[in-house]
Structure formats: C-alpha cells, structure tokens
Amino acid sequence: xxxxxxxxxxxxxxxxxxxSFSLIAAxxxxxxxxxxxxQLALMIEMGExxxxxxxxxxxxxxxxxxxxxxxxxxxxxxxxxxxxLFELEPINPVALCEDITHELAPLFAAHGKSITMQPRQxxxxxxxxxxxxxxxIMNFSDNALHYTNASGKVELSARKLDADQIRISVRDYxxxxxxxxxxxxxxxxxxxxxxxxxxxxxxxxxxxASIFAQTMNGHIGAVRHRDGASFYxxxxxxxxxRLL
Amino acid sequence: MNRVLIVExxxxxxxxxxxxxxxxxxxxxxxPNAVDAMMMIDDDAPEVIILDMLLAATTGxxxxxxxxxxxxxxxxxxxxxxxxxxDIDSALLQPYGxxxxxxxxxxxxxxxxxxxxxxxx
Numbered sequence: 001x002x003x004x005x006x007x008x009x010x011x012x013x014x015x016x017x018x019x020s021f022s023l024i025a026a027x028x029x030x031x032x033x034x035x036x037x038x039q040l041a042l043m044i045e046m047g048e049x050x051x052x053x054x055x056x057x058x059x060x061x062x063x064x065x066x067x068x069x070x071x072x073x074x075x076x077x078x079x080x081x082x083x084x085l086f087e088l089e090p091i092n093p094v095a096l097c098e099d100i101t102h103e104l105a106p107l108f109a110a111h112g113k114s115i116t117m118q119p120r121q122x123x124x125x126x127x128x129x130x131x132x133x134x135x136x137i138m139n140f141s142d143n144a145l146h147y148t149n150a151s152g153k154v155e156l157s158a159r160k161l162d163a164d165q166i167r168i169s170v171r172d173y174x175x176x177x178x179x180x181x182x183x184x185x186x187x188x189x190x191x192x193x194x195x196x197x198x199x200x201x202x203x204x205x206x207x208x209a210s211i212f213a214q215t216m217n218g219h220i221g222a223v224r225h226r227d228g229a230s231f232y233x234x235x236x237x238x239x240x241x242r243l244l
Numbered sequence: 245m246n247r248v249l250i251v252e253x254x255x256x257x258x259x260x261x262x263x264x265x266x267x268x269x270x271x272x273x274x275x276p277n278a279v280d281a282m283m284m285i286d287d288d289a290p291e292v293i294i295l296d297m298l299l300a301a302t303t304g305x306x307x308x309x310x311x312x313x314x315x316x317x318x319x320x321x322x323x324x325x326x327x328x329x330x331d332i333d334s335a336l337l338q339p340y341g342x343x344x345x346x347x348x349x350x351x352x353x354x355x356x357x358x359x360x361x362x363x364x365x
Contacts, residue, residue: 031327060256
C-alpha cells in the first residue's frame, strides 16, 4: 500500500467514524420523541381516558411529531450541504425571527411557555441563506424550550455587534448550568461527540446548527447567565443598508 | 395512597406518567430536575421515585448518590425509566436503591404501574 493509499483509507475511516457518530446521535435524538409518541398512542388505545385527555394527547403527538420531523429534515439537509449551492442574500433577521416565534408559539403554549421577539426600531440586514438560518434559530429555540423553566419564557433578539457582524440570540431562563455542563456544552457546539459521553442529549441539534452557520460563513456560540443561557449565531452584516 | 415522585425533564412524558399513576390510584408529584427533586424529597419523602437518568443540568446518578448519603432516604425504592436501558447494567445500580430499570422505548403504560406495585409490595 502506498502512502497515498494509506492517506485515502485513513480519510475514509475518518469519514466513516464521523458518519457513525452522526447516525448514533441521530438515533439517540429521535428516541425521545418517538418513545413519547408511542406512550401516548398506547394510552389512547387503552380507551380509558376522557375526551379532554385524548384531545390533549393527540395535540402532544402532533407537536412532538413535528419536532422529530424537523430534526430529520435538518439531517437530510446537512447531508446534502456539499452537493448544493446555497444562495446567500440580504435577510432582515427581525422579520425572520418574528416568523419563527409565530410558527413556534403553539408548541410553546402547549408547554405552558412563551417565545417572543424583542422589538427593534432600527432595521438590520445580514447576509445569510434564509432556509439554513431559519433551521439554526429553530434549533436554538427547540433547545431553549427544553431548558427554560416551567412556565418560563424564551426571547429572541437581533443586534449589531459591530459594522460587519450581526448577532441573533435565543435566551432561555432556566437553572444555572454547572461549570462541567458548560464545558461539555462548549465542546458540543463545535464537535460531534459519542453519545455515551453526553448527558441528556446528543447535542446533535447544536452540531447541525454549527454546520449550517459555517456554510453561511457564520458561527454559533453560547453565553452562560446566572439564570439560564443564550445561544447565538453571528453573521456578516449586509452592506446594502449603507448604500441607502 | 402511595406517594410517587416523578423525576423527568420531558414535561409531557412526566404528565403522561402522572396520568398513568393517577389512574392506578397513586398520588404523584413531579420534579423536572435533580435539584428540585431533592427539595421535594426533603419536604416530604415519597414511597417510590421514578427517575429519568439523562436529565437537564445534573444527571439522575447525582440524585442517586445524594439519596444514598442520607440514612433515612437511602431505602426509597427507585425505578429508572430511560431511553438508554440497553446501556445500563441494572446490577451496578442496585446499591443505589434502583429496583427496576424500564426501557421507555418498549415499555407499556401498565409496566410502570406494575413496577411501582412490585417495589412497594
């Protein structure tokens, strides 16, 4: 075997390992919603619940299915990133976030929580792909839904970091993260980890968000607060507004 | 009425467990994380704990350790309900008070009731 062959085999193994981790992480991530859907379906099938309970369980099945489907759509999209050309265009992040809060409001309300967008007076424009940016913010919002306190709120905001950067943040209000959890989280933001190394979640959603942001020449990160955390995506500001 | 504490960070799954337990005649409380669970246990010790292992912030193992460090709480039977049952050696968890391990992906709602009845019998 030549050194070139060895390098190629090494690269293939690396790719295989990466794919294996992604597959394991995806399977792990889908287990929770599928298990819940199954439990609720079995409960309805037993026929001992009253009509109000059945309606609530049916709503939970529908909303949980939508969350699982969003993850499978993200996985499909991430696998095809290299095959596709993603158009980057000037996007108003406030309008996009308002769309997302409107779409997710029923899911949050069903959990007794709320999601809102902080209003802004001045317009912002960032350079991004609408579909990918939407997926990043949906992932952050989904993550926040899980971690924010019961009857808590989640806030989206957009602001200019400097002349060239705009940040969209998703803020949750939950229990303070321990230092070790924070360290694990920081690692998750950038690298796929073996499932057994992770508490609660495989972090697949955040990993996909990171890939989507990189595809748009942006990056994601997180800020720890005393009463929760903010996840953010930083993107290049569009220069179009400067021309006005 | 038997008092059951459900420690589960998925609010809808916790609601489902509460529905199942209530139907079987158990009194339930719900803690979404290990810290809240410890406060509730401190306030009024349950007869059974249903515990998810992979919780937000701290894991279920932290709660198991905490329970074992108090003589009056170490005896409370724990039923672990997890999506990772295949990765858990239940024999290793027995010294932590874990009496049953249920796999969320294959269990039936009645399995939960049967497990509770078996550990309080």
